[in-house]
Amino acid sequence: MIQLKHLASILLTPVMVSTLIGTILVSSVQAQPKEVTAPSPAPKAAVAADPLASWNDGKAKQSILDFVKRVTAPGTKDFVPEAERIATFDNDGTLWAEQPLYFQFLFAVDRVKALAPEHPEWKDNEPFASLLSGDMKGALAGGEKALMEIVAATHAGMTTDDFEKVIKDWLATAKHPTTKRPYTEMTYQPMIELLTYLRANGFKTFIVSGGGVEFMRAFAEKVYGIPPEQVIGSSGKQQFEMRDGKAVLVKLAALDFMDDKDGKPIAIQRVIGRRPIAAFGNSDGDLQMLQWAAAGSGPRFCMYVHHTDAEREWAYDRVSHVGKLDKGLDEAKEKSWTVVDMKQDWKRVFTFEKTALSESK
Amino acid sequence: MIQLKHLASILLTPVMVSTLIGTILVSSVQAQPKEVTAPSPAPKAAVAADPLASWNDGKAKQSILDFVKRVTAPGTKDFVPEAERIATFDNDGTLWAEQPLYFQFLFAVDRVKALAPEHPEWKDNEPFASLLSGDMKGALAGGEKALMEIVAATHAGMTTDDFEKVIKDWLATAKHPTTKRPYTEMTYQPMIELLTYLRANGFKTFIVSGGGVEFMRAFAEKVYGIPPEQVIGSSGKQQFEMRDGKAVLVKLAALDFMDDKDGKPIAIQRVIGRRPIAAFGNSDGDLQMLQWAAAGSGPRFCMYVHHTDAEREWAYDRVSHVGKLDKGLDEAKEKSWTVVDMKQDWKRVFTFEKTALSESK
Numbered sequence: 001m002i003q004l005k006h007l008a009s010i011l012l013t014p015v016m017v018s019t020l021i022g023t024i025l026v027s028s029v030q031a032q033p034k035e036v037t038a039p040s041p042a043p044k045a046a047v048a049a050d051p052l053a054s055w056n057d058g059k060a061k062q063s064i065l066d067f068v069k070r071v072t073a074p075g076t077k078d079f080v081p082e083a084e085r086i087a088t089f090d091n092d093g094t095l096w097a098e099q100p101l102y103f104q105f106l107f108a109v110d111r112v113k114a115l116a117p118e119h120p121e122w123k124d125n126e127p128f129a130s131l132l133s134g135d136m137k138g139a140l141a142g143g144e145k146a147l148m149e150i151v152a153a154t155h156a157g158m159t160t161d162d163f164e165k166v167i168k169d170w171l172a173t174a175k176h177p178t179t180k181r182p183y184t185e186m187t188y189q190p191m192i193e194l195l196t197y198l199r200a201n202g203f204k205t206f207i208v209s210g211g212g213v214e215f216m217r218a219f220a221e222k223v224y225g226i227p228p229e230q231v232i233g234s235s236g237k238q239q240f241e242m243r244d245g246k247a248v249l250v251k252l253a254a255l256d257f258m259d260d261k262d263g264k265p266i267a268i269q270r271v272i273g274r275r276p277i278a279a280f281g282n283s284d285g286d287l288q289m290l291q292w293a294a295a296g297s298g299p300r301f302c303m304y305v306h307h308t309d310a311e312r313e314w315a316y317d318r319v320s321h322v323g324k325l326d327k328g329l330d331e332a333k334e335k336s337w338t339v340v341d342m343k344q345d346w347k348r349v350f351t352f353e354k355t356a357l358s359e360s361k
Numbered sequence: 362m363i364q365l366k367h368l369a370s371i372l373l374t375p376v377m378v379s380t381l382i383g384t385i386l387v388s389s390v391q392a393q394p395k396e397v398t399a400p401s402p403a404p405k406a407a408v409a410a411d412p413l414a415s416w417n418d419g420k421a422k423q424s425i426l427d428f429v430k431r432v433t434a435p436g437t438k439d440f441v442p443e444a445e446r447i448a449t450f451d452n453d454g455t456l457w458a459e460q461p462l463y464f465q466f467l468f469a470v471d472r473v474k475a476l477a478p479e480h481p482e483w484k485d486n487e488p489f490a491s492l493l494s495g496d497m498k499g500a501l502a503g504g505e506k507a508l509m510e511i512v513a514a515t516h517a518g519m520t521t522d523d524f525e526k527v528i529k530d531w532l533a534t535a536k537h538p539t540t541k542r543p544y545t546e547m548t549y550q551p552m553i554e555l556l557t558y559l560r561a562n563g564f565k566t567f568i569v570s571g572g573g574v575e576f577m578r579a580f581a582e583k584v585y586g587i588p589p590e591q592v593i594g595s596s597g598k599q600q601f602e603m604r605d606g607k608a609v610l611v612k613l614a615a616l617d618f619m620d621d622k623d624g625k626p627i628a629i630q631r632v633i634g635r636r637p638i639a640a641f642g643n644s645d646g647d648l649q650m651l652q653w654a655a656a657g658s659g660p661r662f663c664m665y666v667h668h669t670d671a672e673r674e675w676a677y678d679r680v681s682h683v684g685k686l687d688k689g690l691d692e693a694k695e696k697s698w699t700v701v702d703m704k705q706d707w708k709r710v711f712t713f714e715k716t717a718l719s720e721s722k
Contacts (some may be wrong), residue, residue, distance in 0.1 A: 083588055160630055204590070217634045227444055228634030229565070229591075235631055240623040240649055247649065247656040249630050256631070262601040269521055269610050270596055270617070271632055273578045273589030288601055288608065295608040 051197040054190040054348040063338045067301040068201050078299045082202035086276040091209035091216055093282040093323035094305050096187040099314040103183050104215050107170055111154035156253035167218040184223050185352035195224055206230045210260035210285055232267050234259045260285045265292035283323040302337040304328055309343035412558040415551040415709040424699045428662040429562050439660045443563035447637040452570035452577055454643040454684035455666050457548040460675040464544045465576050468531055472515035517614035528579040545584050546713035556585055567591045571621035571646055593628050595620045621646045626653035644684040663698040670704035
């Protein structure tokens with residue numbers, strides 16, 4: 001079971017694995033966004049002039065503008081050459097939502113349903129039997145073992161090319177359980193503007209996330225403008241094979257690397273090889289990445305997205321089963337890092353609000 | 362010893378570890394370049410006009426020009442968008458020389474000498490005692506174990522920042538044993554022109570090498586124009602620590618990843634996430650990378666550098682202790698891949714020849 005257990009870590013942090021089942025079984029959930037109507041359109045000229053149009057004026061927005069101005073002013077002591085303007089972003093809870101569960105886990109559940117016709121034996125075996133009959137409670141009664149079997153059944157045993165197609169097909173059709181929107185529209189509009197703004201100022205933007213690297217690459221370029229080679233994530237082991245004279249990589253049911261907590265600076269060093277000058281996260285799993293960015297010389301920018309908006313999004317921090325932000329919140333205060341108060345600082349939250357706006361014109 | 366054994370793999374392929382000692386003890390070496398005089402300067406206009414000026418006209422050069430023309434012609438069926446123009450290069454023996462031994466091993470030997478004052482115990486312990494008295498034969502009499510102790514003593518136990526400084530200091534002063542040139546001038550001028558030519562045509566160039574990733578990053582940007590985040594290599598495990606409130610990564614004496622053979626396509630998938638359309642190597646250790654590139658759809662370019670020039674460089678292939686090219690040579694012929702005959706195809710070999718040329722003006 002050790003292999004399967006590790007594989008599950010690709011989707012779920014260890015803490016989460018142990019608390020997940022209980023959470024799923026809790027019927028009373030925190031305030032969740034429903035299908036929303038588009039906000040009043042902002043004046044068009046203002047939108048065009050402001051690279052961070054979805055951010056309300058305030059300390060958070062100002063700190064971003066100040067930092068970028070500081071590192072891009074030639075001839076000053078804080079000037080940073082373009083090649084060193086590395087910015088790293090967590091994904092779940094930082095660039096897109098992560099409630100009620102990591103979207104990659106919701107993918108795994110849908111994938112079991114899609115694969116069921118090829119696995120007639122599943123209707124007599126847990127956790128698949130319960131899951132297929134819509135009984136999530138029963139499916140997860142088997143605890144960690146059940147969870148891992150779901151992960152193994154959905155993330156291994158196929159080539160990397162096949163897996164990419166599976167994810168892309170899912171993203172094209174799947175809808176979020178409460179907003180009923182495609183997952184790729186549950187990205188945060190203010191953060192997409194931030195990515196664009198940084199790149200316009202010579203930054204190279206990277207994702208550094210606990211999510212599966214291949215899962216994220218399936219949408220990161222289209223949705224965030226971040227190409228595959230700038231996406232760092234957790235990964236499973238792979239095996240090189242020649243099939244009919246053609247090279248393929250087959251995904252195995254074993255963890256290769258868990259890109260969370262200490263793993264984040266380690267992956268940054270291994271893959272990027274340069275210390276970021278700016279790092280963005282939303283949970284304690286991002287703390288070491290922020291610490292690593294902060295420890296370099298010269299100007300540094302560390303930012304936490306704090307989920308404070310129970311109405312438009314979700315409100316959670318110190319005791320959450322996903323995106324727990326406890327130590328990080330204390331350290332951010334102590335170190336005067338930027339903490340985004342989602343409710344106060346964001347004019348709009350989701351990309352789909354913008355889409356609705358565009359559509360209404 | 363297993364940890365140390367694996368660590369040695371960062372520098373030396375398994376085959377090499379077992380054959381290295383014998384090789385070092387062999388006194389009669391293959392023809393080696395001596396200090397050379399500059400070749401007659403080429404006409405200036407011709408150099409400026411030809412992006413591959415150090416390549417002789419012939420099949421190899423033409424195949425490169427044809428491929429680049431083919432994938433960059435808009436509106437044709439073979440056109441490849443810029444984002445997908447990924448080119449991967451092996452380093453040792455492909456971008457710079459690898460004789461009489463991988464340069465990273467020569468670094469390790471020099472490093473032992475530099476560290477000796479801090480290790481008085483070494484003068485009574487092998488392999489260090491012999492190594493320090495200049496007796497390489499005695500130093501390596503301990504076989505694999507001796508080799509691994511050298512690697513552990515020189516590549517672990519320090520922070521990544523400290524290690525970077527150590528390598529850069531070494532590269533700035535060390536000289537190759539036969540040419541007496543800095544190692545960074547033992548890069549291949551025709552390959553540097555090729556890198557530049559590909560980038561000028563919208564390619565993104567990556568190193569994918571069995572060498573240590575941090576070792577290569579210390580010179581890749583300056584020498585090849587390849588930034589740290591486009592260098593993929595072997596790596597040791599690292600540990601995240603807070604020291605005096607500052608985040609550091611400490612290099613451990615254990616292998617994390619061996620970027621050779623099957624490891625190359627696996628690393629390409631993990632780090633780049635896109636299949637290269639062009640791949641360049643010089644040994645059987647690169648074969649899987651070339652097979653992986655070749656197996657994609659659309660136009661593909663695979664190239665082997667064949668070391669055929671015993672006078673200007675070294676001549677070796679099927680039975681060499683470094684850069685063994687046997688299966689790869691057969692497969693290249695079978696698949697009609699480009700094989701560069703160094704003696705025939707390269708007008709100049711080393712970058713230092715160009716330097717000498719510039720200096721003579």
